[in-house]
Amino acid sequence: xxxxxxxxxxxxxxxxxxxxxxxxxxxxxxxxxxxxxxxxxxxxxxxxxxxxxxxxxxxxxxxxxxxxxxxxxxxxxxxxxxxxxxxxxxxxxxxxxxxxxxxxxxxxxxxxxxxxxxxxxxxxxxxxxxxxxxxxxxxxxxxxxxxxxxxxxxxxxxxxxxxxxxxxxxxxxxxxxxxxxxxxxxxxxxxxxxxxxxxxxxxxxxxxxxxxxxxxxxxxxxx
Numbered sequence: 001x002x003x004x005x006x007x008x009x010x011x012x013x014x015x016x017x018x019x020x021x022x023x024x025x026x027x028x029x030x031x032x033x034x035x036x037x038x039x040x041x042x043x044x045x046x047x048x049x050x051x052x053x054x055x056x057x058x059x060x061x062x063x064x065x066x067x068x069x070x071x072x073x074x075x076x077x078x079x080x081x082x083x084x085x086x087x088x089x090x091x092x093x094x095x096x097x098x099x100x101x102x103x104x105x106x107x108x109x110x111x112x113x114x115x116x117x118x119x120x121x122x123x124x125x126x127x128x129x130x131x132x133x134x135x136x137x138x139x140x141x142x143x144x145x146x147x148x149x150x151x152x153x154x155x156x157x158x159x160x161x162x163x164x165x166x167x168x169x170x171x172x173x174x175x176x177x178x179x180x181x182x183x184x185x186x187x188x189x190x191x192x193x194x195x196x197x198x199x200x201x202x203x204x205x206x207x208x209x210x211x212x213x214x215x216x217x218x219x220x221x222x223x
Contacts, residue, residue, distance in 0.1 A: 001036055006205050011064040011197050012057055013037065016207045019053035019184055034058070046072055046079070049153065054081070054189025055207040059197070067197035072150070077194040081145040081155060082223075084186035084214050085164040086175060088139045093127040096162055102152045108171055109153045111161045123148035124158055132217050137175070140167060142218045144190070155187060167214055186214055190223070 004016035015037065017023065022032045024044055033056070034042050042058045043065030059065035071077040099119040101112045112119050124147050131141040141164065145155055156172045159165055165173035168183040176183055186209075193204040208223075209215040 001031070003033070003036055004207075006055060006207065007203075008060075011060055012068075012203075013039065013042070013060055014055065014057045014192075014205045017048055017053055017056045017189070019051055022050045023047050023056065043068070045069060046077065046150065048189055049156075049185075049187075051185045052187050052189060053207075053209070055192050055205050056189065057192055057194070057205070064197040068194060071194050075148065078192070079147045079150075079189065080191035080193075081147065082188045082190045082209060083143045083145055083155060083159065084167045084218070085141050085143055085159055086137055086139075086167055086173065087164045088131045088141050089126070089128055089143075089162070089164050093125070095123065095125045096158045098122050098158055098161060100151045100154065100157055109151065109157045111157060120151055121149060122151045122154045122158060124155060126159075129223065130218050134214070134217070137167065137214075140214055140217070144223070156185075184212075188215075 006016060007014040017033055022030060024034050025032045039060060041061055045057055045059055045068040048056060059068050098111045099114045100109045100122045101116055101118045102109045124145055127144045129142045129144055131139050133139050156166055156169055160172035167186040168176055169185045170176050170183060188209040191206045193202065196203045208220055
């Protein structure tokens with residue numbers, strides 16, 4: 001499998017993760033991105049859900065791994081996503097704050113009360129970039145999403161709970177849960193920004209979704 005390389009030096013490796021490929025080895029034993037990249041050392045700094053594609057950064061040594069992991073914990077590593085949702089959010093932009101609990105037995109998460117055991121705060125900001133009317137799915141909206149926390153299935157759960165689930169999401173969008181067969185979720189890791197672990201300069205890398213439906217009904221010139 002070919003993987004698009006965005007940037008590489010002695011400390012970091014930035015690539016475009018293909019959809020459906022796990023970031024690291026899992027219980028399925030399917031080939032992972034780390035196996036495909038085949039480097040002497042690769043530190044997993046952050047994760048993307050298996051169905052999701054887009055920009056990812058790996059550390060190429062322990063020092064860089066420690067530095068980037070600290071930036072993640074201090075929320076200095078910024079992640080921006082693109083998502084296509086069913087419907088049109090009432091507000092053109094906003095912040096969603098929920099408490100999520102991971103349901104390990106079914107590999108899903110749900111919104112719960114703050115005082116629920118195992119609940120973790122989840123925060124994201126969104127902006128509606130464009131809305132298109134479609135014959136089969138009604139209005140579809142392209143959203144820019146900035147993650148403030150990194151919870152299990154966070155974007156998928158929070159958007160679904162707010163009434164605008166992601167197109168193609170077989171777990172949290174009722175329209176697609178009922179559909180037979182698998183569909184590619186319209187969620188993409190668009191941009192990642194952080195301080196380079198040794199140069200200390202701000203580094204920003206971007207990736208755009210594939211030219212396929214429903215991504216290709218929107219214009220990305222203004223992003």
